[in-house]
Amino acid sequence: MKKLESREDIELLVNSFYQKVIKDETIGFFFNDIAKVNWDKHLPKMYSFWESILFGQMTYKGNPMAVHFPINEMEAMEMKHFEKWIELWKKTIEENFVGENADTAIYKAENIARLMAYKMEMARKPG
Numbered sequence: 001m002k003k004l005e006s007r008e009d010i011e012l013l014v015n016s017f018y019q020k021v022i023k024d025e026t027i028g029f030f031f032n033d034i035a036k037v038n039w040d041k042h043l044p045k046m047y048s049f050w051e052s053i054l055f056g057q058m059t060y061k062g063n064p065m066a067v068h069f070p071i072n073e074m075e076a077m078e079m080k081h082f083e084k085w086i087e088l089w090k091k092t093i094e095e096n097f098v099g100e101n102a103d104t105a106i107y108k109a110e111n112i113a114r115l116m117a118y119k120m121e122m123a124r125k126p127g
């Protein structure tokens with residue numbers, strides 16, 4: 001298996017990941033029905049996001065947390081959803097890649113997911 005080392009690799013990873021996501025019973029509806037994602041716009045953002053994280057090329061400009069608050073208001077984003085997100089991300093990486101960047105992509109996603117889950121839960125608390 002190959003290393004995760006180029007923009008093309010990231011594109012393959014992200015595309016394969018969202019193919020799983022949109023078919024998934026637990027989280028697919030967030031993308032298909034709640035946010036009604038424009039994939040032509042969303043996918044390039046995700047390529048840049050991961051390129052920035054893994055290769056330090058700061059092509060992603062945005063606030064990855066902020067976009068999730070309005071979704072969380074429409075439909076609570078809970079721990080079970082984040083667990084599924086991570087499960088599919090890990091699976092997609094392990095099916096396609098090996099090496100340090102592959103491990104980092106899993107590790108970073110787990111940390112962001114944990115923080116995001118916490119922030120979404122706090123945002124739902126009254127007061």
Ligand code: HEM
Pocket residue numbers: 027030031035036037038042045046049061062063064067068071077081082085108109112113116
């Ligand atoms: C249950 C978990 C999650 C759900 C349901 C979810 C859903 C979404 C949706 C619907 C969008 C907006 C797409 C649009 O523009 O219409 C989005 C954007 C995004 N998500 Fe998530 N997400 C989840 C977890 C994560 C995690 C764990 C990460 C990071 C590791 C992440 C990173 C991003 C980024 C970078 C964007 C693009 C932000 C921008 O527009 O600049 N998401 N997500």
